[in-house]
Amino acid sequence: MINVYLVKTAAVFMITTSTIAIYTGLTPRWVATSGYIIAVALLLGSSYFGWSLLVFPVWVLVVSLSLLWERTAAVDRPPSL
Numbered sequence: 436m437i438n439v440y441l442v443k444t445a446a447v448f449m450i451t452t453s454t455i456a457i458y459t460g461l462t463p464r465w466v467a468t469s470g471y472i473i474a475v476a477l478l479l480g481s482s483y484f485g486w487s488l489l490v491f492p493v494w495v496l497v498v499s500l501s502l503l504w505e506r507t508a509a510v511d512r513p514p515s516l
Contacts, residue, residue, distance in 0.1 A: 438488060442481035445491040449474040462501045470494060
């Protein structure tokens, strides 16, 4: 029973993070949009899918890698005038 609440809490976190990412441009839009889609799937079907516990850590990994990728790309760019 507690796993259901954990997954729903993770879905709410994904919605919040995706909203912030869209408004600030923190991550690419496809990452934020996928966060919305996965969060809705978790909210509606977390008790039916056994893989629902693994989706959140994978999404966090994708967001983290996209942030690191953007940071290294920004460091490699020459400064603009």
